[in-house]
Amino acid sequence: MNLDTPVYAPTLQTDTYNFINNVVGSSYPVEQSGVFTVLLTHIPLHKVHGVCSDGPLFDFHESAEDGSFPHGIREQNHLSDAASRGILESIFGKSSSPIQPGGGRGRKGIVLTGHDHEGCDVYHFINQTSPDPKWEAQRWPAAQAQGIPTDPSLPGLREVTVRSVMGDFSGNLGLMSLWLDEAGEWQSGFANCRAVRAWVWWVVHVADCIALAVAAVWGAVEFYASSAGSNGSNGSKRRVNRVARAGIRAASMRSSSADRSDMGNSSGSDTSTLSSGQKKSLRRKRSKQSMRDDLGAGKRQLSDVLEVPE
Known part of the structure; x- marks a missing residue:
């Protein structure tokens, strides 16, 4: 690269x-022939416009x-034509x-590159019989159909620009194979392995987004409902406690009033003939009746608060 x-830093280029x-x-x-060279680089070798999806581009x-x-x-x-020729x-x-x-055919090998997301598979070759030989490039299937890789007068090299692994490009992976043939020479092969279709990738991501949105809305609704329910329950409990305490205080006050009334009435003509034991029994009965009345009033108040029939 x-x-x-x-270059901005000539020392790096020198290195x-x-x-x-x-x-x-x-x-x-x-x-x-027992040596096989694999060159891994990011920037593809030079090709003219139209061979691959991306044409040559230089920006300074x-x-x-x-x-x-x-x-x-x-x-x-x-890479430029000169840099590609040098490699x-x-x-x-x-x-x-x-x-x-x-014979000028050089070493066996292959170049694996990237950068072009669409991918490209080409064969670089040079014609030794031409009066003005220049490096050319053709798509690998077309070169194979013309027998260029096996022509001794056309030394060359295969270059594979590996298609992107991103979902828009079918989640592609490159599988390269190397093996020795019966003559003991290295042979190579390359295949693109597309993991998914593009529409499957989009469906999965859209479904994930919808699921996240539904989960967020559901969580917000549940949180609001639980908060509202907790506040309402606490308010009802406080109202019930206030009513109960009010009923108990009223019952206590009426009991005391009944006792005082009984003591005042004990001097009247109606109770003058009663013994002390009979007077105490009468006061207890009146006190119990007063408490029953107060408890009944408290129940009615509780029923009003809780909105249920008595």
């Missing part, structure tokens, strides 16, 4: 090229007064000259 110029040179210098000879930071770009590249969705001809040893080691 730090191969093209201009990148030093790394590539170390890889090339320590690699096995291109003639050795604002230029300086002298017309240079001191802050380098701001955005790119492909194919250095790391993989591909060449337009058939007199190069291995």
Whole structure:
């Protein structure tokens, strides 16, 4: 990703090229068929417009007064043609000259890239028989149909831009396979594994949103109902307690009044002939009757508060 110029930090680009040179210098000879190279990178190799969903795009930071770009590249969705050619001809040893080691066919391998969410599967190749050989790219199925990967005069390399794993792109995953054939040479295969359909992804997320909304509304209603019920119950209890206390006080006051009345009446002509025991019995009867009357009044008040029939 730090191969093209201009760059904001030249030292980082220098480190990148030093790394590539170390890889090339320590690699096995291109003639050795028992080696398979897998290059993982984010920015795809160069392709002309129309081969994949995304075409080449370079965007730079604002230029300086002298017309240079001191802050380098701001955005790119492909490597430049020169950077792509450098990768194919250095790391993989591909060449337009058939007199190069291995006939210019280079090392076996594959490039796995990203960035383009739609995904793309292409074959990069160069025609050794052309008077002006240039790197070209075709879709992998079309290249296979034309027999380009098996043509000795068309050395090339497959590049797979893995489709995005996001739901809008069917939750795609890439499955790559490597195996040794009967001749002891490495062979490779790649397949896209789409986990879900796009509409399934949307249905699941919409259902989740609806469930969350219903749960929130239900919780709010339950909380409001419980709060209102608690307040009403406490108010009713307080009213009942007040009425009960009022009834008890009234009963006590009437009992005392009845006792005093009995004591006053005991001097009258009606009770003058009664003995002291009979007078006490009469006072107790009057007191009990007064308490019954007060309790009846209290019950009626409670019935009014609770709104139930007596």
